[in-house]
Amino acid sequence: MNGGEGVTVDVILPMEKAGDDRARRAAVAEKLGISPSRIRELRLVKESIDSRQKNILFQLRLLAGVDGPLPPEEPLSRDYPPVRPGAPVALIVGFGPAGMFAALRCLELGMKPVVLERGKDVSSRRFDLAPILRQGTVMEDSNYCFGEGGAGTFSDGKLFTRATKRGPVREVYEIFVAHGAPREILTDAHPHIGSNLLPSVVKAIRESILSAGGEIHFNARVEHLLRSADGRRIRGAVCADGREFAADAVLLATGHSARDVYRMMLAEGLALEQKPFAVGVRIEHPQAFVDARQYHLRPDRKRPEQLPAARYSVTTTIRDRGVHSFCMCPGGFIVPAATENDEVVVNGMSLARRDSPFANAGFVVSVHPEDTESFRREHGVLAGVAYQKALETASSRAGGGMQKAPAQKVEDFLNGRVSSSL
Incomplete structure (x- = not known):
């Protein structure tokens, strides 16, 4: 040996x-x-x-x-093959996680990625978050959801999924580490980067794409698709400011919040199918409350230094309907994640240290196409999108506008009554 x-x-x-x-x-x-x-x-x-x-x-x-040392660890490379003259062009709409990794994959396949992102670069985008918190005003193309890096850039960067068909997860982690993420994400069972570190990682991925010859255009909201002369093939896109981009292939990586993209696809005659999704509330607790239960601590004892802020997951089925916790944020914060000014949506995030005194998690239930039947007559296949919008505008009204989220104590929520205080 x-x-x-x-x-x-x-x-x-x-x-x-x-x-x-x-x-x-x-x-x-x-x-x-x-x-x-x-x-x-x-x-x-x-x-x-x-x-x-x-x-x-x-x-x-x-x-x-x-009986001998281990071989040295191979350095993780962030070099991608340069785009060759005449390479086929892939137009990627959206520069969130899907768009970023699609662009990197295109480079590996010898294609030139041209990315169109409706929002701003990550540095400029940061300044557009302040009006949400201070004045309750959403910049509708630059907010917690839209912009370089997508929703994850400023809402956590958890790298964990319960899905069984997960693909090359290790490769994804290595790409993040090569671009500045902490190396611990390669060994942690529940890896996490943190909202304070992600912007630098996102910028480094952008630089890799540009250095290899790709293009990234910000403030480029797509409004129409370009078709071939026979109308059978999509060959590009037109932005709101009139810019046109031709390509050999078009990939929509726009996330679930870009409702205007679904409306555009329907207007363009593309085939759409309504599918189940999940909606719910975000529940917040003192982190010490979660620590005590998960780590079997006495109420007067602090969490040992060797242990991270505790997490949990809940999953069950009630009346043939899935109910589960989602995006659990130990030591985190709740943030406003609306993309339009007449709605309220919340999300959770944590810094790398996860040292907030609070924890939070989404708690969601599955919604099936038949649940949105009342919206189908007016909205057709987009009934689920309309249902989601109706919930979010109702939340805005309940909170009194200005991005104030309605809230209840858990006991009151479970008993169906309004909380008199928080």
Whole structure:
């Protein structure tokens, strides 16, 4: 047995010993049946916490160099092949996560990505968030949802999904790290970047795309699609300011909040299908409340330093309808995420430190096409979009406008009554 490529070993250690190198070496040596002195190097591959019992355990996957050092880690590259003259052009509408990664993939495939983003670059966009918080005024093309990086840029950057068909997740994490995200996201079971770090990561991805020969146009809201002479193929797009962009292929990566894009697609004669989605409320708790329950702490005891702000997930089925928590933000904040001034929408975010005294999570229920039947006569296949808009304008009225969200105590919400105080 020798160092070579290393040996992967899974060990479980109590919280008090999980960060101790000697304890790790002893556990790995015992698992391999060798002396700890033969372990020359250990490298963390994955770390998760099991807090189901009172004695909290850390589950570690370690790469061990036995009788020799581990090979050096390959540096993560942010170099993409340059666009060649005459390369096919892919027009990408939207520069959120889907648009960013589509542009990077186009470069890998030898295509030239040309990105159209209705909002502003991440630095300019930051200034448009202040009017939402101070005056309750939404800049309708530049806000918490629209602009470089999409909604995630200023609302957290959690990198976790319960979906089973997740694709090359490790590759996505490595791209983020290559562009400045903390390396811990490669080993954490529930990786998270944080709203304070994401803007720099997003800017670095933009620079990679531009350096390779791609194009990114901000303040470029698409209003129409260009078609081939026979009308059978989409060959480009027209922006609100009249600019036209021709391409060999067009990809819409506009997110769920761009309702005008759905209306445009319907007007352009594209085939649309109504599908289920989820809506709900955001619930907020003191972080200490969540910590105490998840980590079995006494009310007077603070969370140990070795433990992150606790999270939770809830999922169940009630009367054949899925209900689940969503976008849980330990140590986070609730932020206004509307895209129009006559509606109220809230989202959650956390900084990298996750040190807010509060936690919050979405709590949502599935909505099926038949639930929006009353909107179908007027809105047709966009009945679900109209239903969503109706809920969000009702929330605005209930909060009194100016981006004030209506709120209730949880006990009052569960008992169907208005809270007299918060």
